[in-house]
Amino acid sequence: MSNSxxxxxxxxxxxxAHVVFDxxxxxxxxxxxxxxxxxxxxxxxxxxxxxxxLVYYFSESADKLMLEELGxxxxxxxxxxxxxxxxxxxxLQQNIxxxxxxxxxxxxxxLPRNFLLSASLTYKTVDSIWYFAGDxxxxxxxxxxxxxxxxxxxxxxxxxxxxxSEDCTNTWAFLDRRISEVLKIPSLTKVFKKQASSALSKxxxxxxxxxx
Numbered sequence: 096m097s098n099s100x101x102x103x104x105x106x107x108x109x110x111x112a113h114v115v116f117d118x119x120x121x122x123x124x125x126x127x128x129x130x131x132x133x134x135x136x137x138x139x140x141x142x143x144x145x146x147x148x149l150v151y152y153f154s155e156s157a158d159k160l161m162l163e164e165l166g167x168x169x170x171x172x173x174x175x176x177x178x179x180x181x182x183x184x185x186x187l188q189q190n191i192x193x194x195x196x197x198x199x200x201x202x203x204x205x206l207p208r209n210f211l212l213s214a215s216l217t218y219k220t221v222d223s224i225w226y227f228a229g230d231x232x233x234x235x236x237x238x239x240x241x242x243x244x245x246x247x248x249x250x251x252x253x254x255x256x257x258x259x260s261e262d263c264t265n266t267w268a269f270l271d272r273r274i275s276e277v278l279k280i281p282s283l284t285k286v287f288k289k290q291a292s293s294a295l296s297k298x299x300x301x302x303x304x305x306x307x
Contacts, residue, residue: 099140099141102133102137102140102141103141103142103152104156105131105133106124106127106128106131106133106138106141106142106149107127107149107152107153107156108127109126109127109128109130109131110123110124110126110127110149111153111193111196112127113126113127114196114199114200115195115196115199118199118202118203119146119149119150119199119200119203120145120146121145121146123146123149124138124142124145124146124149125138146203147209147212150200150203150204150212150216151212151216153200154216154219154220155219157186157189157190157220158186158219158220158223160189161182161185161186161189161223162223162227164185164189165181165182165185165227168181170227175228175229175230176274176275178227178228178229179224179225179228179244179274180267180270180271180274182223182224182227182228183224183247183248183251183270183274184267184270186220187251187252187255187263187266188263191263194256197252197256198256201252201253201256204216217245217248217249218241218245220248221241221244221245221248222241224244224248225240225241225244243276246273246276247270247273247274247276250273251266251269251270251273254266254269
């Protein structure tokens, strides 16, 4: 780990306690740097764009931590749906002590100006999950899978944040129900292609009548 990475890691570690009260803001960043005895110049170098860089670094670090833990599991015999569910469950369990910080994070990402950042981070996470699950698709399914999983992943986070059940059993049951949607991709693809083919045929017939 480079010195700059160490600085970012230390600041993030301290900032997670402050964002609960101050949100993902410069105020939280400056308080974290003060706690870690890091001067303002080093803080600015570590996170030039302030809260946006902090959010990106947190999400990137969470993805890496998730993949590291998953890398120790024997998933060869697991079906795809269980691999995906395991990945999402692992990521949430790793951040259970940061629930309030994540709640503040969702509020931050919900701001219109952060739409692209939110979409980018979600894509990176679901792409990492599919990578872990062994997805090698490169066609229409590649984007469909990630789009569907993004919906499953984000809805599961929202459910998890409000879940008061013991050991989050209700969340995992919810995740199992939602993740079944991902398994419908092959049939969805067939329906899409059939509808697209039908629409193209109708267009060709209509165009031919126009020019007759």
